Amino acid sequence: MEKTIHITLKIWRQKGPQAKGAFETYQLNDISIDSSFLEMLDILNERLISEKKEPIVFDHDCREGICGMCSLYINGHPHGPDEDVTTCQLHMRKFKDGETIIVEPWRSRGFPVIKDLMVDRSAFDKIIQAGGFISVTTGGVPDANAIPISKEKADEAMDAASCIGCGACVAACKNGSAMLFVAAKVSQLALLPQGKMEASSRAKAMVAKMDELGFGNCTNTGACESECPKNVSISHIARLNREFLKAKFKD
């Protein structure tokens, strides 16, 4: 039969970007362990609405772990205690009966709070706009099989490209650094012949934008990698550093 648990939630509530936030405590009983974390929050929100209160605001969309929209700092971990999942794929079976669960927004200078648990991650878009692309326009490109790419390189590029841009790496980092996010894109494109042409300038431009937007420096703690829901490896940061140094030598 369906197993259920009782939990206590301490959730960060904040009316707006300038407002002062605080934790609020909620008791939830008989939560099925097969429900996802966000479905548990849905249940809580239904209750709040029935009490004519404002529901808790949090970002979410695909609920399949791929859009990168969901966030949440749960019991001190971005995306919660389970490994290799986003919050939407985290299930209540990972929590114990009677447990107190603390839910906070991403906390980082680069991601200001909008409301409750929702934060502004548009800085990530700005970093990509600074150079996270290959400069090709639509049409007039060679046949897809014109440039062979070794399977090894293609697979490694794919691993880097699996970043979902959720921001867990920044939230996990004590310096609030976006290095893993930047490195994943730089590395993906630097591994492919199509992206080599702009590899150095891309690295420079994206790192400069990251600094400008108030993200911190990387001190190689590795917290980003261990909290990344998609297992993006910090070896990509090494590749970013190589590209970055190359660019600096050219200057």
Add this chain to the structure above:
Amino acid sequence: MTQINSKIPQGPLAQKWSNYKASQKLVNPANKRRLDIIVVGTGLAGASAAASLGELGFNVLNFCIQDSPRRAHSIAAQGGINAAKNYPNDGDSVFRLFYDTIKGGDYRAREANVYRLAEVSNSIIDQCVAQGVPFAREYGGLLDNRSFGGAQVSRTFYAKGQTGQQLLLGAYSALSRQISKGSVKLHTRYEMMDIVVIDGKARGIIARNLRTGRLERFFGHAVVIATGGYGNTFFLSTNAMGSNGSAAMQCFRKGAYFANPCYAQIHPTCIPVHGEFQSKLTLMSESLRNDGRIWVPKKKEDAEAIRAGKMKPNQIPEDERDYYLERRYPTFGNLVPRDVASRAAKERCDAGYGVGATGLAVYLDFSEVINRLGRDVVEARYGNLFQMYNKIVDEDPYETPMMIYPAMHYTMGGIWVDYECMTSIEGLFAIGEANFSDHGANRLGASALMQGLADGYFVLPYTIQNYLADEIRTPRMSTELAEFAETEGAVQSRIQKIMAVKGNRSVDSIHKQLGLIMWDFVGMSRTKESLQKALDAIIQVKHEFWTNVFIPGESEDLNVELEKALRVSDFIEIGELMARDALHREESCGGHFRLEYQTGDGEALRDDENFSYVACWKYEGDGKEPSLLKEPLIYESVHMQQRNYK
């Protein structure tokens, strides 16, 4: 009666697109800078269109409801994208891709559009590779292909089980490049609320800034809708939580025809429903049917024992398993099209052979392929999907078969468009899943990505110029014009009306009620009675919504419940339209299956004589029945026949 003009170019099928491009009007570079184009949506269609139009030199305004264009639900497409490259030398061609798509759609798509789609498919792959999309490759360094439902060739390009993600990130990178150049202005967390029509032409939109709740006005010489499908009418679907059909309904209420609303795709391989609190359904890629074998127990008592938890699937010997797709369709086997596979699963479960606690599930078994090729190979192909399944269901699909069941997935119907992707409102275009598209009554796997990108990269950037060439003398209009003010006023009063209900029901609870009606009566199999029942029930839901919904908070603030309420108010209308269309279409075709119309062995039975047309619904006013216009489907190159996958 209004004539439907689909503007199909003259000439033989294979030359139509070339002929069109050779004779269409173009806009010169200096004039492009003076023309504003609004693109709503940043999925595959929207992002690729916005990027391409920006590259051409138009001034583009791009909108999305999420916090970033990269979140659009195209990102969740898993399996792959079709193209007629014929790299594997297995007999593929543009004609064959065209033919498979027409046949897969059960002869309810427009020939000329589908041919063009197949024709530009190869350019899409070239474009994506150039952008750095890391498609899967062979050891020799060339691109790998896999097979998908409804085809006998391997024409599907893929990037692990994350093809949609990689293609969208490719389009997103092209879009980001244009944003940095200033040719595209991006508005995230904005939701279109209505379209502004001036002198019969689309001239802008009213959008709600979701962060502040305030309404804002935007002018464009043309407006492009790329907002995806309306599958969330069913509440439970594989769509993202925010996916909605409101933009389509706004266009409909302004006079754009809504075509074939009843053509909805129920995807055969989704993780089964597990409880009342469930918020969405998760798809398991169709690509799994390449290697997974679908079965249920042959004996009812085994199925019962499994449902009662007394027996495990692995305890059922090989010859006690019914591989019903392989049995019924030996030629295509597990790779029959989605509508066929979904109905076959439902048939077995309804007959009492279903598994899982609810009996609403069948097995998708990988033991054979794991034995044949090894766990490593399977992991390389589907690792991320297996992991996802494991996280959700808490069972290891390497050890025990997956359980799957059909779920609402994609809508083939949508805003009616002509060959140029223009709706029946001048200057209003619709691309991607939002239009009624090229998939007829059923879409083949890996064709949604193809269509979205075809429209955005290679079709719209041409056809929109044919319209805009006549607009070069139209100056940018002020958003202070009366039409803007009136439209904004109407949106404002709709919002205030919802806020003022102050009832006792949450938006979700009403949405769930609608979803159940849709699933039960307008779902995988429909009858005259069930559809009439649906229409009656939906009227009650509508009444309930407008008299008993409760929205906390303020309208001019970030208000998630209000966002959902506005969408649900439109889902209710779409549900009604779907039921009405399904009721009128007295035949079965593709995803539209009327129990009254089936062959002796339970296949969809078309009525080409009476229903070989696109059903275009025209809005006639609030509370009034929409009127029906018909665009006849004329087949010049393919011979219509009963679909056969046996």
